[in-house]
Amino acid sequence: MDYRLQLAKRMLFNKRGSLVGAVLAVTIGILVIHVNFVIFQGLFDAIVRDLTDYRFGNLQITDEEDYIDKSDQSLVNWFERIPYVEAATPRLSSTASINITKFGERIEETRVPIVGVDPLRDIRASTVHNTIAEGQFVYSRNSIVLGSNVAQDLGGAKVGDSVKLKIVDRYGQEQLKRFIVTGIAKSPGGQGFDYSVVVHIDTLRDLMDRDGYTGSIMVKLNDPTKATEVKDLFLRTFPNEDFIAETIEEAAEEQLAGFRSGIAMINMIGYFGMMSSAFAIVTIQMMLVNGKTKEIGIMRAIGAKRRDILIIFLFQGIIIGAIGATVGTAAGLGYTIYAKETKMSFNNSLPLEVSIQWDKVIQTALISFSLAIIASLYPSYRATKLLPVEAMRNV
Amino acid sequence: MSDKVLEMYNLNKVYGEGDTKVHALQDVSITVNKGEFLLIVGSSGSGKSTLLNMIGLLDRPTSGKILIDGTNTTTLNDGKISSFRNHKLGFIFQFFNLLADLTVLENVMLPRQIQGTNASASKDAKELLKIVGLEDQMYKQANKISGGQAQRAAIARGLVNHPTIVLADEPTGNLDSVSAQKIVQLMKSMAKKLGQTFIVVTHDRHQFGDVDRVITIKDGRAFEGQESTRLEAVA
Ligand SMILES: Nc1ncnc2c1ncn2[C@@H]1O[C@H](COP(=O)(O)OP(=O)(O)OP(=O)(O)O)[C@@H](O)[C@H]1O
Ligand SMILES: [Mg+2]
Numbered sequence: 001m002d003y004r005l006q007l008a009k010r011m012l013f014n015k016r017g018s019l020v021g022a023v024l025a026v027t028i029g030i031l032v033i034h035v036n037f038v039i040f041q042g043l044f045d046a047i048v049r050d051l052t053d054y055r056f057g058n059l060q061i062t063d064e065e066d067y068i069d070k071s072d073q074s075l076v077n078w079f080e081r082i083p084y085v086e087a088a089t090p091r092l093s094s095t096a097s098i099n100i101t102k103f104g105e106r107i108e109e110t111r112v113p114i115v116g117v118d119p120l121r122d123i124r125a126s127t128v129h130n131t132i133a134e135g136q137f138v139y140s141r142n143s144i145v146l147g148s149n150v151a152q153d154l155g156g157a158k159v160g161d162s163v164k165l166k167i168v169d170r171y172g173q174e175q176l177k178r179f180i181v182t183g184i185a186k187s188p189g190g191q192g193f194d195y196s197v198v199v200h201i202d203t204l205r206d207l208m209d210r211d212g213y214t215g216s217i218m219v220k221l222n223d224p225t226k227a228t229e230v231k232d233l234f235l236r237t238f239p240n241e242d243f244i245a246e247t248i249e250e251a252a253e254e255q256l257a258g259f260r261s262g263i264a265m266i267n268m269i270g271y272f273g274m275m276s277s278a279f280a281i282v283t284i285q286m287m288l289v290n291g292k293t294k295e296i297g298i299m300r301a302i303g304a305k306r307r308d309i310l311i312i313f314l315f316q317g318i319i320i321g322a323i324g325a326t327v328g329t330a331a332g333l334g335y336t337i338y339a340k341e342t343k344m345s346f347n348n349s350l351p352l353e354v355s356i357q358w359d360k361v362i363q364t365a366l367i368s369f370s371l372a373i374i375a376s377l378y379p380s381y382r383a384t385k386l387l388p389v390e391a392m393r394n395v
Numbered sequence: 396m397s398d399k400v401l402e403m404y405n406l407n408k409v410y411g412e413g414d415t416k417v418h419a420l421q422d423v424s425i426t427v428n429k430g431e432f433l434l435i436v437g438s439s440g441s442g443k444s445t446l447l448n449m450i451g452l453l454d455r456p457t458s459g460k461i462l463i464d465g466t467n468t469t470t471l472n473d474g475k476i477s478s479f480r481n482h483k484l485g486f487i488f489q490f491f492n493l494l495a496d497l498t499v500l501e502n503v504m505l506p507r508q509i510q511g512t513n514a515s516a517s518k519d520a521k522e523l524l525k526i527v528g529l530e531d532q533m534y535k536q537a538n539k540i541s542g543g544q545a546q547r548a549a550i551a552r553g554l555v556n557h558p559t560i561v562l563a564d565e566p567t568g569n570l571d572s573v574s575a576q577k578i579v580q581l582m583k584s585m586a587k588k589l590g591q592t593f594i595v596v597t598h599d600r601h602q603f604g605d606v607d608r609v610i611t612i613k614d615g616r617a618f619e620g621q622e623s624t625r626l627e628a629v630a
Binding site: 003006007010011014294295297298299300301302303304305306307308387388389 | 448451453454473474477478480481482485486488490491492493494495496497501505506508509510552556
């Protein structure tokens, strides 16, 4: 073994406290990045997941006009012939006023988002039916599912209650219809229909006087990475209609944009944390160098060049970086796996979508490894500036 | 090649500036021949260590010239000087001779490892350790042996690269009189056996008994011969 590496190792390992301190600094830097990633990327991915599952699908088809007038049946069938497609379902949206009379008192809520679903298809393309906390999903033309917040605003509406809906149709006429509440929807994290009501799509078409119209087609893929491919195929197949096809990222851009910059900022903070661990390494290594003044003097006296001294202390940086990166990455992965296994949730509700992104893991490890080496540059340089006469000085 | 291993001409060393200026060496010119055992004596603060540091190329003179083995060292850059120290000089200091992080053997091997000539380093180092009587101590951590043993290890380290000159600054200064005597005898016997040139700084002239030459430093000036003896008597 090169004597410089051996000396670097011995000097470092004989100063257990400094070694542990420096390694800990690197470890914590990495751990912060991993924890941030688990929580904030996990939150982001959880929201993307829920928006995909509840609202947009992996691919969403709309029309440049407000409504698709092509038969939803034929579009759904077209999609479901593609092997990557698991299921597709039509949706139609509007707003409604809704009122309930309880104990002789009438409570009205206006401008409630209303979604029309095709119950049989919807349960295959979306998991929103799983958010029914009480009762069951829409199953008949006069059943309605209330979002938990709507139900609350209506004075605590319950399954079995009767509510009256008022919708303005395409001709500006108010249409009224009475529904029976069959279910209350409540999603963890609130990305579901907590603030909406859900009815049968055909009922909504009737009320809006939009027979045969569809707001959007929600397409669920069994391989989400093929979203762009399916989208392109769709647009090529129907070039003359005014369809808009958007992947989830495109469709939910508005909801996600703010979040993205938030994550970027959190990551910045993480990298600042790494920087401060680099400063910790500078401090610790300066202490190591200062404690080895005599030794450096002796080495210089017996012929070690400045470069040899530099190499010894750079080796220490490499050792600190290597151990720190390994321990930090192990700790980070440990936390990630723990979060995944325990299905960690944010604010005790929204289950995080935890994933291990190996490129990010390796990148983080490499950055902190490099930072440790960069941090050791200055102390190493200072060590080379010590004079060989130092060895001669008495105590 | 001449027998002169060291030539110094008009060496001056000035520390500091202005009011704090110290003229530590003044016009010192000394020539040392191969195989000589030379003592440098003088009172505290007279400039002995300063002179040895100049010879050892650990510090640069303010003016003057130092030739070692015929090479003018005053014009060499830091890297060349390091290499020169490594190949031509051996050092024994008063304190802190050994690196505590290494074993005794590793310490003795170090000059050779710095040279990059590892091949017989371990063998040579072990042989020298045997000669200085540290055969059974060589795998110990360097900070786990006595002061006398450390000085003996330093002598072995000073010799391992077959230097032109071995320099020692108060090698016995930190030892009890029995250990000190052992070190003195060891250095003198090595000098004789190997024909090795030694330049030793001491404040205790008598500890060394008969030596080839004695140079006395007083106020930064070097005296030899009768003058030196007279100064010694005064001191
Ligand atoms: N780095 C320095 N800066 C300023 N002055 C110094 C320095 N080193 C030595 N001196 C001064 O130079 C003079 C000679 O010092 P030197 O150490 O050579 O003495 P010495 O003969 O070795 O003394 P001692 O027997 O106490 O070791 C002293 O006056 C000392 O104060
Ligand atoms: Mg001295």
